[in-house]
Amino acid sequence: MLANHTKLLYVDNAQLSFIDSLQTLISDHNLPIVLIPELIEGKLKQRLVQLNTAAEQAALILDNKHKLSLVSGGLSVAPEWDKLQRRVVSAGRKSELILQAAKISADSQVLDATAGFGHDSLILASTGAQVLMLEQQPLMALLLLAEQQRMSQQPNWQKLMARLTIINCDALSYFAHLPNNFDEAKRAVNVVYLDPMFPADSYQDSKTGKGAKVGKQMQALHQLAEPPTLAEEQQLLQSAQALVSQSSKKQGRVVVKRPQQAPFLANKAPDESWHNAAVRFDGYFI
Numbered sequence: 001m002l003a004n005h006t007k008l009l010y011v012d013n014a015q016l017s018f019i020d021s022l023q024t025l026i027s028d029h030n031l032p033i034v035l036i037p038e039l040i041e042g043k044l045k046q047r048l049v050q051l052n053t054a055a056e057q058a059a060l061i062l063d064n065k066h067k068l069s070l071v072s073g074g075l076s077v078a079p080e081w082d083k084l085q086r087r088v089v090s091a092g093r094k095s096e097l098i099l100q101a102a103k104i105s106a107d108s109q110v111l112d113a114t115a116g117f118g119h120d121s122l123i124l125a126s127t128g129a130q131v132l133m134l135e136q137q138p139l140m141a142l143l144l145l146a147e148q149q150r151m152s153q154q155p156n157w158q159k160l161m162a163r164l165t166i167i168n169c170d171a172l173s174y175f176a177h178l179p180n181n182f183d184e185a186k187r188a189v190n191v192v193y194l195d196p197m198f199p200a201d202s203y204q205d206s207k208t209g210k211g212a213k214v215g216k217q218m219q220a221l222h223q224l225a226e227p228p229t230l231a232e233e234q235q236l237l238q239s240a241q242a243l244v245s246q247s248s249k250k251q252g253r254v255v256v257k258r259p260q261q262a263p264f265l266a267n268k269a270p271d272e273s274w275h276n277a278a279v280r281f282d283g284y285f286i
């Protein structure tokens with residue numbers, strides 16, 4: 001894959017060692033990214049305005065608290081896992097619809113095939129399950145890896161962080177290469193979780209029927225990632241079902257997240273759905 005040249009704006013020379021650690025993540029994980037560090041002497045905001053005006057491709061920003069953010073479509077976004085602390089600590093089937101749908105336990109192996117900002121992965125891993133996270137966008141994968149490294153420095157997050165494995169790859173090619181590349185143990189997956197992109201205008205509030213406000217993070221993602229075609233949706237769902245049925249000795253399932261009003265993935269009706277006003281989780285049981 002061709003490497004993407006990506007500007008990394010930073011505000012202080014003391015950050016150079018942190019930039020080195022990002023370079024190490026990039027080479028250790030074979031990410032097709034070439035960082036172009038740029039020290040911002042003046043106001044970071046001014047430089048961002050310039051970047052947006054010039055409609056340059058996505059860039060990264062490193063702030064003075066070592067938080068790495070992505071600038072895309074005029075928005076600056078970061079995984080900010082620390083903001084999920086409360087949810088992660090109290091997550092259970094009562095409070096989290098995703099856990100009702102996924103029905104996992106501490107010995108489960110979960111594959112989150114569309115990791116995004118990793119928020120759903122965190123909730124899934126809060127149960128004690130191991131979560132393998134696939135993310136096709138190299139910059140998103142780098143954000144996730146950097147966030148995992150940052151949060152691993154906090155003692156109360158270490159166990160959770162150790163249960164996450166992040167891989168930069170396309171889920172469809174991961175599924176296609178599984179039989180050759182992975183041994184039985186690595187293929188043992190009880191739950192595959194899918195949250196692919198959908199058209200930006202398909203978010204609708206089920207109560208008002210009006211377009212629901214899309215969060216800043218999703219807006220930024222829409223600049224980077226396309227919704228799958230119907231054929232890709234079919235392939236995603238079929239491959240996910242095949243993986244769970246091959247590898248799961250106990251019962252397994254595929255769980256798909258959709259906006260509440262959106263059609264089923266690949267137009268295939270699930271066995272059961274769980275929903276609130278905004279989102280729906282469709283469960284396909286194996």
Ligand SMILES: C[S@@+](CC[C@H](N)C(=O)[O-])C[C@H]1O[C@@H](n2cnc3c(N)ncnc32)[C@H](O)[C@@H]1O
Pocket residue numbers: 113114115116117118119120121134135136137140169170171172195196197221225
């Ligand atoms: C809607 S977001 C997922 C949000 C995520 N559930 C969260 O909690 O932050 C979809 C993400 O999946 C990634 N993605 C979409 N299709 C993919 C594929 N075939 N393989 C791997 N990643 C994919 C996109 O790049 C995007 O980051």
